[in-house]
Amino acid sequence: xxxxxxxxxxxxxxxLIQELNKLPGIGPKSAQRLAYFIIRLSDEEAxxxxxxINAVKQTIMxxxxxxxxxxxxxxxxxxxxxxxxxxxxxxxxxxxVLALERTHCYRGLYHVLHGVxxxxxxxGPDQIKLRxxxxxxxxxHIREVVIATNPTLEGEATAMYISRHLAGTDVxxxxxxxxxxxxxxxxxxxxxxxxxxxxxxxEVE
Amino acid sequence: xxxxxxxxxxxxxxxLIQELNKLPGIGPKSAQRLAYFIIRLSDEEAxxxxxxINAVKQTIMxxxxxxxxxxxxxxxxxxxxxxxxxxxxxxxxxxxVLALERTHCYRGLYHVLHGVxxxxxxxGPDQIKLRxxxxxxxxxHIREVVIATNPTLEGEATAMYISRHLAGTDVxxxxxxxxxxxxxxxxxxxxxxxxxxxxxxxEVE
Numbered sequence: 326x327x328x329x330x331x332x333x334x335x336x337x338x339x340x341l342i343q344e345l346n347k348l349p350g351i352g353p354k355s356a357q358r359l360a361y362f363i364i365r366l367s368d369e370e371a372x373x374x375x376x377x378i379n380a381v382k383q384t385i386m387x388x389x390x391x392x393x394x395x396x397x398x399x400x401x402x403x404x405x406x407x408x409x410x411x412x413x414x415x416x417x418x419x420x421x422v423l424a425l426e427r428t429h430c431y432r433g434l435y436h437v438l439h440g441v442x443x444x445x446x447x448x449g450p451d452q453i454k455l456r457x458x459x460x461x462x463x464x465x466h467i468r469e470v471v472i473a474t475n476p477t478l479e480g481e482a483t484a485m486y487i488s489r490h491l492a493g494t495d496v497x498x499x500x501x502x503x504x505x506x507x508x509x510x511x512x513x514x515x516x517x518x519x520x521x522x523x524x525x526x527x528e529v530e
Numbered sequence: 531x532x533x534x535x536x537x538x539x540x541x542x543x544x545x546l547i548q549e550l551n552k553l554p555g556i557g558p559k560s561a562q563r564l565a566y567f568i569i570r571l572s573d574e575e576a577x578x579x580x581x582x583i584n585a586v587k588q589t590i591m592x593x594x595x596x597x598x599x600x601x602x603x604x605x606x607x608x609x610x611x612x613x614x615x616x617x618x619x620x621x622x623x624x625x626x627v628l629a630l631e632r633t634h635c636y637r638g639l640y641h642v643l644h645g646v647x648x649x650x651x652x653x654g655p656d657q658i659k660l661r662x663x664x665x666x667x668x669x670x671h672i673r674e675v676v677i678a679t680n681p682t683l684e685g686e687a688t689a690m691y692i693s694r695h696l697a698g699t700d701v702x703x704x705x706x707x708x709x710x711x712x713x714x715x716x717x718x719x720x721x722x723x724x725x726x727x728x729x730x731x732x733e734v735e
């Protein structure tokens with residue numbers, strides 16, 4: 326959307342609509358709605374939003390250990406003495422760490438790759454944080470690497486790359502179980518998931 | 531979403547996610563996605579967004595004539611000598627002006643009510659810009675008021691209120707035609723729209 330499409334909007338408004346329209350998932354209509362909402366905010370609320378955007382750009386950095394986004398390095402998880410320092414869970418993106426933390430079922434450390442191997446898109450081992458992962462593994466404290474990349478072609482290829490790299494070392498490499506999503510139904514499950522669920526069937530306790 | 535739900539997110543990131551989550555139509559997941567997108571923007575791009583938010587709050591105001599949002603008062607439409615000054619089109623919101631301007635079929639002036647009459651929600655004639663509309667009509671230049679409120683119960687009630695207020699004056703009051711939306715189908719049109727379309731049937735030229 327260019328300014329020409331908003332001939333009758335005030336320039337400051339048209340500019341805000343354009344900026345909001347650049348955000349992912351925000352089309353021209355949503356951008357308009359958001360802009361009018363922002364205009365109706367109190368001065369203080371609008372400033373809070375603008376400041377939050379500026380603040381995050383100024384303070385956020387990569388954790389020197391796990392490469393997650395953080396305001397302090399090492400990040401609170403890496404600095405936490407109560408986490409199990411013998412396990413590293415490897416994820417693609419920072420959001421995946423949040424998702425796993427919400428389960429409260431993992432107490433080890435993380436490593437954020439910030440991407441997946443994708444040769445077709447020009448993403449090789451040097452474009453994601455693999456070197457940093459292997460450097461962490463070299464010191465010998467790590468006993469298990471839990472690969473939690475997405476169950477996609479590229480996620481699986483990345484998992485394979487890591488596990489091959491660690492073949493012959495005494496680090497145990499695991500990946501998250503494949504199977505039926507809780508609340509799902511057999512009828513609507515794709516064949517690949519169903520066959521993985523079948524192969525990975527577990528004894529009923 | 532409170533900070534407690536983002537225990538492992540950096541504080542600056544958690545704050546941005548919270549601020550974004552306050553926007554209409556932006557749930558916790560979208561807020562996360564937007565926040566990570568903003569982190570990946572260049573410093574300049576992020577500043578542009580933050581500045582656009584601040585700028586709009588600093589410069590935007592109501593046009594003293596039509597009450598539309600504008601950076602200069604009177605707004606470009608009210609100040610435009612080539613617009614027909616005998617027609618006023620009454621709309622609920624500033625976005626409705628943009629929608630009508632895009633049709634290029636109306637060359638008169640506007641009046642933005644910033645709401646509709648809604649007694650149940652405590653919105654009476656004094657809570658929307660009706661007084662300003664009637665003040666504009668008093669000077670006698672206006673020959674037609676085109677009511678373009680939404681075809682909802684409250685929009686219709688507001689239209690009725692305006693038309694009753696102008697009864698007995700020589701101002702012609704019209705409202706937008708009701709009928710089948712272009713590209714729609716009879717089969718899926720609700721009965722009310724269909725009956726309005728029937729009543730308002732026009733001779734084929």
